[in-house]
Amino acid sequence: MPVYSSEWTKIEKRAREQTVYFYGWGGHPQVNDYLHWASQEVKRLHDINLVHVKVGDISEAITLVLSEKSSGRHKDGRVDLLWVNGENFAALKRADLLYGPFTDQLPNFSLVDKRLPIDIDFSTPVDGLEAPWGVGQMVMMFDRSVTKKPPASASELLQYAKQHPGRISYPQPPQFHGVTFLKQLLSELVKDPEALQKPADSIDFERVTAPLWDYLDQLHKFAWYNGRRFPQSDRHMIQLLDDRELHMAISFNPAEAAAAVSRGDLVNSVSSHAFQLGALTNIHFLAIPYNSSAKEGAQVVINFLMSPQAQQHKAKLSVWGDPPVLQQPLLQLSPEATARFDVIPEPHFSWHGALADAWLKRYGYQ
16 A cells, blocks of 8 residues: 655645646547546545646647746746656756656555566656656557458568558558557567667667668558558558458557457457567656646646556546556456556667658658
8 A cells, every 4th residue: 555654745735726737648539538537536636626738749848848948937837747758758857857856755656566667768767757657568450350360570460461462551650650660660670679779879770770671661562552651640540440441550558459349449359469579668657847836736646647546447448448557456457458468668769750750761752
């Protein structure tokens, strides 16, 4: 059970009646509905007003905090809480824009499954500046009634594409899921995986990535529209899978297929799969800007979002289906909601932009 210190009691008391502006991605109705539920709960339990500020990309919020720092607004900032990870976290940390460290004083932090990669965020040490909220893994969804044996490796996926022309694709970079698919492929194709943990500009990028471009050159010949068009998002791919125009969709949530089936968005023969080597895995986090006007309220909200109550509700397939970060014995969930695949670590955050730029130079003219 979590330990509530006297200092935490003071934080909870100061947090009452504060308004917390939570900047987070607003492009998923299940996420938005979940945060609406959470806002009602923190109001009921702690008398905190939680406002979800929906953004298309969290970099919008980072730009706002940066502009406030540049103008000397070191307190009473407009952003109180951020849903963040990867390159965005690294940018915030590098610019000294984060409050903390604060995670050790959160009572529910003691309940987190420490076997998860919660201390490193895309090769950047977390150092207590962000709290784990959920688990992401790159998975592929197949309809078992169409694909009896889903591909178990990059090479098997290429063979499948050759046997089923026009039925395999991936979201167009620089869209997040598209670049993540490139990183998943490269993690298997690269000769030295350790190179991916270094900054992309510190190694021979062309040499290391050559197997990826050779692979894509072959894949595109048999891909959807022969690689001249690409789905615009993961949601677009799911629709194409449901229409059977594609045989594969991509998600960064291992429970996405089961959740979509439970909502009736996909037929019940669809399930999630990962390559035999494992699934690219990261944690999504919650962080507090250094100039937040409601630091106590933000910490209480984060602690609630890490509670067994909130983590279990978030993980329900009928709600969001986002995998929890807590120790499994604390939760009562279906096997589908707690499904995990072997972990492949995320490359250094610089690889995301470098791969997106390289892809656009090679294929973006089409």
